[in-house]
Amino acid sequence: MKRLHPPLIQATDTVHACAAGITIADRAQALMDALPAIQRSEAEYLELGATGQLYRITPSDSVTPAIDATLMGVIYKSHFARQGSPSRTLYDQIRMAPEFGICPLCGQRNVATVDHYLPQTRFPTLNLTPINLIPACSDCNKKKLASVPTSAENQTFHPYFDELSNERWLIAEIQPSAPPTVSFEIRPAGTWDAVMTARVRNHFLVMGLEELYIAQAASEMADISYALEDIGAATGPDGVRLHLNSQFRSRHAHNPNSWKTALYEGLRDSDWFCAEGHRLIRNRSQINTMGVAQPAL
Ligand SMILES: [Zn+2]
Structure with a gap:
């Protein structure tokens, strides 16, 4: 979950660019005629979004009598987002905004598409509105689907409006087991109210983030297991903790609440892991008496 700068473009830019690419004259004119309604909706969105109240926007079936939700969907897909269209550069500007192309909704996978925060089927007036268009990976896009928030608490994270704080709020707990297992929990930051806590x-x-992060953490631990065993054998639990702290600080400097930051903090703070757990990451049944891993059968 990562905050993004809001797009520098507005609905008037996307609507003009779309209309310029529509060869059916009546349709292009109908879209231009709808611009005042689209702008009014954009102004309401900006006002309510700034105070976390987008759930108060009323769904609708159409933009104007001439443009219903289905036609607006066609305009979005066949004109706004179409490769080679005059508006595609605006679409790409939104899609490619995140650092390293990482999805702001999960913080893990690559951006593949643009998600409508308020879904296009229910909010056609916001279909081309940049502030409603969020770069997303395919999985996050699919998981959110056309869900419509009905209360302040059940709104998902909005990368253009929501500031989650640099304080540590994503916490990893390490369970003593062979191999060690990790779980993640949300510890509300001091700046959050009850609504923000519920929203996160x-x-x-x-978005299924706990399952995603647990799988990534297990893979990360497998990646570092040999190095940790070497460090533990040479310098003991204190050396392991020192190494994990260095890894934590490096991740924390980049993103204070990534799953990696949480993982390394959790590993560092686990006395059990630093003393013993780091030697249990690899499946011990696959290690022979010489300490050499056997190929999996
Ligand atoms: Zn994602």
Whole structure:
């Protein structure tokens, strides 16, 4: 979950660019005629989004009598987002905004598409509105689907509006087991109110982030297991902790609440892991008496 700068473009830019690429004259004119309604909706969105109240926007079936939700969907797909269209550069500007092309909704996978925060089927007036268009990976886009928030608490994270704080709020717990297992939990930051806490937890649930992070953490631990065993054998638990702290600080400087930051903090703070757990990451049944891993059968 990562905050993004809001797009520098507005609905008037996307609507003009779209209309310029529509060869059916009546349709292009109908879209231009709809611009005042689209702008009014954009102004309402900006006002309510700034205070976390986008759930108050009423769904609708059409933009104007001439443009219903289906036609607006066609305009979005066949004109706004179409490769080679005059508006595609605006679409790409939104899609390619995140650093390293990483999805702001999960913080893990690559951006593949643009998600409508308020879904296009229910909010056609916001279909081309940049502030409603969020770069996303395919999985996050699919998991969110056309869900419509009905209360302040069940709104998912909005990267253009929501500031989650640099304080540590994503926490990893290490369970003593062979191999060690990790779970993640949300510890509300001091700046969050009850609504923000509920929203972050809802976002985790809707996007399946705990399962994603648990799988990534298991893979990360497998990646570092040999190095940790070497460090532990040479310098003992204190050396392991020192190494993990260095890894934590490096991740924390980049993103204070990535799953990696949380993982390395959790590993560092686990006395059990530093003393013993780091030697249990590899499946011991696959290691022979010489300490050499056997190929998996
Ligand atoms: Zn994602």
